[in-house]
Each structure stands twice: as structure tokens, then as C-alpha cells.
Amino acid sequence: MTDYRAILEDFNKKDLMKKFPQHVDDYGGLFVSETRQNILGINPKNPNPFVDTSKMWSKIKKSVRNGFVDIQLISKISSPKQAKKMFEHIPDYPQQETGGYVPEEFVNIISPNLVSAISSILNSAESDDPKHQNWKYDLSIRIIKECLEYFFSKHLIHSPVHERHLREVIPILGAELNRY
Numbered sequence: 001m002t003d004y005r006a007i008l009e010d011f012n013k014k015d016l017m018k019k020f021p022q023h024v025d026d027y028g029g030l031f032v033s034e035t036r037q038n039i040l041g042i043n044p045k046n047p048n049p050f051v052d053t054s055k056m057w058s059k060i061k062k063s064v065r066n067g068f069v070d071i072q073l074i075s076k077i078s079s080p081k082q083a084k085k086m087f088e089h090i091p092d093y094p095q096q097e098t099g100g101y102v103p104e105e106f107v108n109i110i111s112p113n114l115v116s117a118i119s120s121i122l123n124s125a126e127s128d129d130p131k132h133q134n135w136k137y138d139l140s141i142r143i144i145k146e147c148l149e150y151f152f153s154k155h156l157i158h159s160p161v162h163e164r165h166l167r168e169v170i171p172i173l174g175a176e177l178n179r180y
Contacts, residue, residue, distance in 0.1 A: 004052040006124065016040065030067040035060065087114055118143065137177045145170050 017040065023029075024036045037043035038056060075083060122136055148166055150156075157163045 004054075004057045017042075030063045031060075035063070141170065141173055141177070144173070 020036070020040055024040065024042070025033050031039070034043060034045075038046060039060070074086065078086065122140060148169065151166070152163070157166060
């Protein structure tokens with residue numbers, strides 16, 4: 001039988017249940033409310049929560065991939081002002097001096113921003129075995145490379161020394177990650 005879900009400890013499941021139910025009935029996004037309920041195991045129509053089918057996960061994969069295409073589409077056609085409103089980083093909690101402490105009222109907030117989405121992807125529950133992390137290494141390098149190319153193409157790096165060091169980042173990471 002195929003494993004569709006990561007193995008989550010009970011405290012991880014409780015954390016998910018605290019963070020995501022307010023999003024279950026939100027308009028838009030990649031999933032309809034029923035799919036979100038199935039993912040969270042809270043669909044009242046489903047007598048067997050967390051029992052997954054290949055059909056359900058096939059639909060989820062298609063939705064996620066099509067969601068990425070939608071993001072590319074909207075980023076190509078939206079005005080700079082609208083793009084900023086959609087993609088600008090929204091902090092996880094208000095910027096204030098907290099000494100590293102996150103106020104209780106902000107613990108269960110899921111930030112609707114690209115940085116948080118990438119962080120969730122890279123830090124998803126998974127084996128610590130390096131051979132199971134290769135796709136994340138590859139994704140990370142590709143993101144870093146795209147970001148650096150943006151800086152270089154927009155001439156945002158003014159120091160030749162800094163540019164040289166930054167251009168060495170990808171080969172260095174490649175050499176380090178070839179160990180796996």
C-alpha cells in the first residue's frame with residue numbers, strides 16, 4: 001500500500017488541527033472546503049478520517065501543480081501594485097520586540113505568503129535520511145539560483161567582490177550536496 005501522508009506524531013496532528021480549521025471554509029485557494037476537510041481528517045461525510053485513496057491524492061497533486069501555474073499566470077498579467085499586494089511578505093506576527101517570544105494570539109496563525117509556503121515545503125515532515133531529502137536540496141538550489149540571477153540581472157549587487165562571492169554560492173552548494 002502506498003504511503004500518501006507523512007507519519008505525524010499526535011502533537012503534530014493537534015498543531016495542524018489548531019492552525020488550519022479556520023482556513024477550511026475560506027474562499028479560493030488550491031482546494032475546495034471538502035478537500036481541506038479530508039486532508040485534515042475532519043470531513044463529517046467521511047467515516048474513516050485519514051484513510052486515503054489514490055484518486056484523492058491524484059486530485060490533490062493536480063490541484064497543487066495547477067495552483068503553481070495559476071501563480072505564474074497571475075504574476076505575468078497583474079500590475080506591479082496588485083502583484084505586491086499578492087506576493088509581498090506578510091509577517092507571521094506583528095513586528096514588535098518580543099525577545100524571541102511569539103505572543104499566544106499569533107501562535108496558530110498561518111501566514112499567507114510565499115516565504116512561509118516555501119518554508120513549509122522545505123521543513124515538511126520527512127525522514128532525516130539524506131537520500132529522502134535530495135528533491136528538497138535540488139529545489140533549494142534552484143530557488144537560490146533564481147534569486148541570485150534576479151539580483152544579478154537587476155544589477156542590485158554593486159560590489160564586484162560581493163558579486164564574485166555570490167556567484168560562487170551555487171558551485172559550493174553543488175559540491176557540498178554531491179556527498180549525498
